Amino acid sequence: MDEFNFIKAIKPKYYKHSSVVKGIGDDGAIIQPNYSQQLVIATDTMVENIHFSLEYMSFEDVGYRVLAANLSDLAAMGSQPLYYIVNISSSNQVSNQELVRIMNGMKELADSYKMDLIGGDTTSSNQLVVTVTVFGQVDQNKKRLRSVAKPGDSVFVTGYLGESGYGFKLLQLGDYQHHNHFIKQHIRPRPRLDFVNTTATIDRICLNDVSDGLSSELNEIADASNVSMLINWEDIPVHPDMTYLEGFELEKLLLSTGEDFQLVGTCSQNDLKQIQINCQHAGIKVSKIGKVLDNNHDPTVYINKNGTKSRLDSQGYQHGKCKGD
Template sequence: MRLSHMDEFSFIQSIRPKYYKQSSVIKGIGDDGAIVKPPFDSDLVMATDTMVNNIHFSLDYMTFEDVGYRVLAANLSDLAAMGSSPLYYLVNITSPKYMTNSNLKRIIDGMKELAGQYKMDLIGGDTTSGNELVITVTVLGSLPNSKYRLRSSARLNDIVFVTGNLGESGYGLKLLQSNVEHHYFNQKHIRPSPRIDFVDATTNVKRMCLNDISDGLSSELYEIAEASKVSIAIDWAEVPFHDEMASLDHTELRKLTLSSGEDFELVGTCSDEDWNKIREVCDQHQIKVTQIGQVIDDMTTQPTVYINEYGKRKRLNREGYKHGKN
């Protein structure tokens, strides 16, 4: 069941942009479909994700603006993992009876706040009525010069690296659920920063495999290993985390950094030569990158991820983040 005609019409009018930042938008909101002219000499990358209240986010400790910001950030992280720069987005919202047009507009305003940082344009979408608040965002980005950053691009002896620190979003969620105020960690969960900065800084890197850390480091590493038909070994001592998390119980710290999700940092692999380039440009742009391991085998029939911990190498369990659970 769709929203009433007047409700939907007034909502669309309230979110319709006065102008489009991307000159490639020929027709945006206001027709049965959007028309864009693909960027010259670039490939178009598309990603979509659906998030549900009390599973992927919670209005118990997030504002409507926070929800919009976070849902779009998750999609932009997918673009970052593909090495793509953001261009446009479309939004579909299923809203329960308690949602007003004002609430919906606040969700869109949160998206626009993040989108404005990258000159992204909202070019379409739809609204319907339902039992739960459900938001689906589709994002489109450009990928210049066929610089594909695929999970299947890892090679033997590649450096394995991550951006930023790990486990901060999971720790922030734990604090929020315990009603503990800690602005830094709370915001890491509520308003994560997709690594578009890393994408922009590394356009000249020849070959790079990337995956965004949405379901936990161990899960993302297995996705790379399986797609590339390799095995990977990481070192626990090199896994980066915030200084304030160092006092946590070892089991909890290990779970947060290796298995908790939604950090929306990037994990990747590259050659020694490209790793030197990455470190140099990331240092110039003040982007934290850390070598955590190496691709150790490209002939395996059973791709495996190992962790070197306290002088011993063992198989790393594949434990990804489960939405709606601690």
């Protein structure tokens, strides 16, 4: 890796945000935050053969996907994206040109949200590891926290669930040509920043992104808000082309596989009606899947399936473990 030439190749010619005082080129970036907004920071790391594989992904896909995961976190906070920082560790078998391709994949997504690359670092390692840190801004009264769910709220999700996991299954089977929609949902998911813009007028929304599986995200909300929830299995949105799947397989995809980067949240029943109207105009599917219950001092998520109510424990992706472990 030739770090000097790599930095030269990816350094922006100009910055989109006037708040960037100094970007790439010094020991640190300098930004002048908007004092009427609060800064939101999120970071994520993806490791080759754990979170992605170059057997079925291009270098551009890798860059796109790791930035998309971070932007999904910003969306779950109700934040507008501003800047990003990239750290890459790779072996000598990865060329500068291939590293630039990773950055180009990120730039493709970043440019659509007018984000600025303001720094990063490169190191040598035995495998390819990409870490991205993103910065966003949010009005202090419009931040979306896991801790603001209230009894009586409706529970909702955006889009369809299980699509990314199904796409991953198809890739494992070597089905790269068919079902392109699902494979794209796994390789190049689109973060739900459109939901942020569409619901900006709503005062209180509790949000979490479905990166680790619906069951895990719901339990995180329940714990943070000290509430319980009841989810209806029949109301969880499933893509029509996935309804043929067997019961256990479909249940795993919808409840625990994760990496959909859709949003799950709660809000008042009246606000949900307005959200669904706004989102319908914007082409965003929003489905009510349950309700928030009164707290009984033991935050619990329940699921009602075929008339039977049972506890839905966290079963999602555990960081540090490879998919399939």
